[in-house]
Amino acid sequence: MTFLLTRRNVAQLIASLAVTPITQAHAGRIIELHGGGFQPVSIAISPFVGDDAAQTVTSIINNNFKRSVFLKPVDISALGPNAAPPDQRPDLAAFKTIDAQYVLTGRAQRIGEGRLKTEFRLFDVTTGEQISGQQYATDSANIRRVAHMLSDAVFTRITGEKGFFDTRIVFVDESGAKDNRKKRLAIMDQDGANVHYLTHGEELVVTPRFSPSSQEITYMAFSAEDDPKVLLMNIENSQRDIVGNFPGMTFSPRFSPDGQKIIMSLSQGSSTNLYAMDIRSRATTRLTETTAIDTSPSYSPDGSQIAFESDRGGSQQIYIMSASGGGAKRISFGGGRYSTPVWSPKGDYIAFTKQSGGNFSIGVMKTDGTGERILTEGFHNEGPTWSPNGLFIMFFREAGGGGGPKIYMVDVFGRSEIIVPTPGYASDPAWGPLQG
Amino acid sequence: MRFSRSKPGVIVSLAAHIGLFIAAMTLFATTDKFEDAAEMIPIDVVSDSELNSVVKGERTAKEVKPGPRVDKLADKQDTPPEPPLNQAEKDKPAPPQQAQKLPEPSSSSEAQKLSSPPTPEKQQEAKTAEPKPAPATKDKTATEDEKPEIEEAEVIKPKPPKRPKFEAETKDITPPTPKPPPRLKADELAKLLENKKKLEEADKAEKEPKPKSGEENTLASKFSASSIMNLLTREAAQRRAATGQELKTASLGAPEGAADKLSATMESRIAAYIHDHYHPCWASALSLGGATFAPVVEFHLSREGALEGRPQLMNPSNNPVEQARGEQALQAVRRCSPMKIPDDFMPFYDQTLRDITIRFQDSH
Numbered sequence: 001m002t003f004l005l006t007r008r009n010v011a012q013l014i015a016s017l018a019v020t021p022i023t024q025a026h027a028g029r030i031i032e033l034h035g036g037g038f039q040p041v042s043i044a045i046s047p048f049v050g051d052d053a054a055q056t057v058t059s060i061i062n063n064n065f066k067r068s069v070f071l072k073p074v075d076i077s078a079l080g081p082n083a084a085p086p087d088q089r090p091d092l093a094a095f096k097t098i099d100a101q102y103v104l105t106g107r108a109q110r111i112g113e114g115r116l117k118t119e120f121r122l123f124d125v126t127t128g129e130q131i132s133g134q135q136y137a138t139d140s141a142n143i144r145r146v147a148h149m150l151s152d153a154v155f156t157r158i159t160g161e162k163g164f165f166d167t168r169i170v171f172v173d174e175s176g177a178k179d180n181r182k183k184r185l186a187i188m189d190q191d192g193a194n195v196h197y198l199t200h201g202e203e204l205v206v207t208p209r210f211s212p213s214s215q216e217i218t219y220m221a222f223s224a225e226d227d228p229k230v231l232l233m234n235i236e237n238s239q240r241d242i243v244g245n246f247p248g249m250t251f252s253p254r255f256s257p258d259g260q261k262i263i264m265s266l267s268q269g270s271s272t273n274l275y276a277m278d279i280r281s282r283a284t285t286r287l288t289e290t291t292a293i294d295t296s297p298s299y300s301p302d303g304s305q306i307a308f309e310s311d312r313g314g315s316q317q318i319y320i321m322s323a324s325g326g327g328a329k330r331i332s333f334g335g336g337r338y339s340t341p342v343w344s345p346k347g348d349y350i351a352f353t354k355q356s357g358g359n360f361s362i363g364v365m366k367t368d369g370t371g372e373r374i375l376t377e378g379f380h381n382e383g384p385t386w387s388p389n390g391l392f393i394m395f396f397r398e399a400g401g402g403g404g405p406k407i408y409m410v411d412v413f414g415r416s417e418i419i420v421p422t423p424g425y426a427s428d429p430a431w432g433p434l435q436g
Numbered sequence: 437m438r439f440s441r442s443k444p445g446v447i448v449s450l451a452a453h454i455g456l457f458i459a460a461m462t463l464f465a466t467t468d469k470f471e472d473a474a475e476m477i478p479i480d481v482v483s484d485s486e487l488n489s490v491v492k493g494e495r496t497a498k499e500v501k502p503g504p505r506v507d508k509l510a511d512k513q514d515t516p517p518e519p520p521l522n523q524a525e526k527d528k529p530a531p532p533q534q535a536q537k538l539p540e541p542s543s544s545s546e547a548q549k550l551s552s553p554p555t556p557e558k559q560q561e562a563k564t565a566e567p568k569p570a571p572a573t574k575d576k577t578a579t580e581d582e583k584p585e586i587e588e589a590e591v592i593k594p595k596p597p598k599r600p601k602f603e604a605e606t607k608d609i610t611p612p613t614p615k616p617p618p619r620l621k622a623d624e625l626a627k628l629l630e631n632k633k634k635l636e637e638a639d640k641a642e643k644e645p646k647p648k649s650g651e652e653n654t655l656a657s658k659f660s661a662s663s664i665m666n667l668l669t670r671e672a673a674q675r676r677a678a679t680g681q682e683l684k685t686a687s688l689g690a691p692e693g694a695a696d697k698l699s700a701t702m703e704s705r706i707a708a709y710i711h712d713h714y715h716p717c718w719a720s721a722l723s724l725g726g727a728t729f730a731p732v733v734e735f736h737l738s739r740e741g742a743l744e745g746r747p748q749l750m751n752p753s754n755n756p757v758e759q760a761r762g763e764q765a766l767q768a769v770r771r772c773s774p775m776k777i778p779d780d781f782m783p784f785y786d787q788t789l790r791d792i793t794i795r796f797q798d799s800h
Contacts (some may be wrong), residue, residue: 030793031707031793031794031795101767104612126770157760160755161757
């Protein structure tokens, strides 16, 4: 018997040596325990002490964690009001009785001259140790942001994932009768608070997109007088610019991951192709050259690839190509039509809208097209957008029956779906980056 | 065609051509061949005597000492290199990012250190880099309310939300996260084994009859890498004690020697019991993004089923998501302890229940 020392053999040998410390140490004695399904981490939020600001902060944190899917606030009313004073170690034995894994205590109070001081401590109930604690001082007007930042710090400490509470959403606010609907760009916190309007409603606006690196958005606007065009707006000062001046209709814009480019569709004649434009130099690069309709482009997080939808094969499907164009490869092969691909900030999934059997679904698939998972399905679901930590997807839904669209949020595993409160009907959400 | 004597040109021309042809054939036949071009190869001719004189040397010449080797030149540098770290130091895990002093909950906040996220300096820098919003205070009115301000829908002029200012007073009161136990490297493992062996030998000296002369060497010769983990686990040593010459050595196992009574069925029953006991406490909520990482936790139970000491994560990670997942696995062990041990399992306590290792995996 001969032994060929091939590269594969060597690789296998090295791999077997690499796992030796664990596998050999416990050979035959490791009990394999698989997760028993989804079970959120339970956290007891002791009411923050202080003045009226403490109540506001506690309420915002509670609301954030309830919506977080992965953390579950537990009811601590049975423990009495003094179960966890802010400057002392809480009675952890008592918190074990209500099945809390973590205890959050804190204080928030105004300290004069319009200042607000907020602090928190996070305890692991099983060890009794304080595992995190921070203190914030800011203007009292920023009380909501402080509560969101505090929520992010706790969420990150427990899950290891980045937070998403201190983020904002740009969306299209819809009001008025259905046949004469007024559409305005609006911005709000991720929990629906702090709504502000960015446009007046004199023109229709769709597909707003947040810049990942600056306080800018890009969107498409059109009116009865003008062709549809892509605009760039600074949300700090409301200054607007037209992105490119093309002889044709431009739409479906989106920023590159570094925020330096905008990729969009340009419709000329019967064909629609993709173009990338450098925001500063306004230099434009044509990326596709077909007689089909290529649209809804979305960069991969590293900026090396672009996912887009195209009907070049006969029906709307999702394709991937190099960021410099060329070599497009179809990745969607399920039944139905696929559109609006959006690459996850983590790079692991592509979210999409799927039209099949008269329904519109929101789903995710791996970047090679495998592992398709439908997260929600119904009469009309569309326009997925990722949270900056890649754990949630926001989209809009029309239930049918003459109503209007509303914004919803679902986690990437489809475990929980919640509505995002908006003043009226709302569509086309775009999730912004963490503000911290 | 006819030849005419009055017109001899054709005949003359024909004769001239024939003559010319014959002459040419004769001349070319005698021409010398071109010589083949010889390739020029420079050579030096060295005679035997010259070759001998090359290696002969001279008696009157000075002795030539060999120059320093290239790799020795480093010794002559002004700043000597630092001594190499031993392996244990090299493998020391990086300290956690927030390795700051843990304040007691009752301690004052003055002792607390600056936070990592969010750093107020960065806030201010970012703010200066960005254009200031014109209506600097307008959005602040909305911050006090929990509900979205529908009234502000009336506002036509866009109100850019103002980024809040956070002062340098933002402090981190985060205690340092406990250092994950470092992975055992080969030399550390050897050191550990050495210490363990010494302890065992001390125990042997006290409790067991001394082995006959020469048996120590026999034992030493039996010591091999494959037996390392057997030494670390009492169960394995117990099983080994039932065979061969090692019966004469000190047993690391239980005095009742129940190893041979543990059937595969019983072992499976006990494993299933442990699995079912800890299963409810294993939350898979943190599997997102870290689903490929399966923390392995080793812990010890008393005969009453109580947790002895701290459960230990055997494969700690530097990845934040995996760290959190590891913590959840440790929590699962703590939350589900104690574990009531059924009476029929007690005879096998030493083999199966004293030391337990669980690999916490994602749900299927």
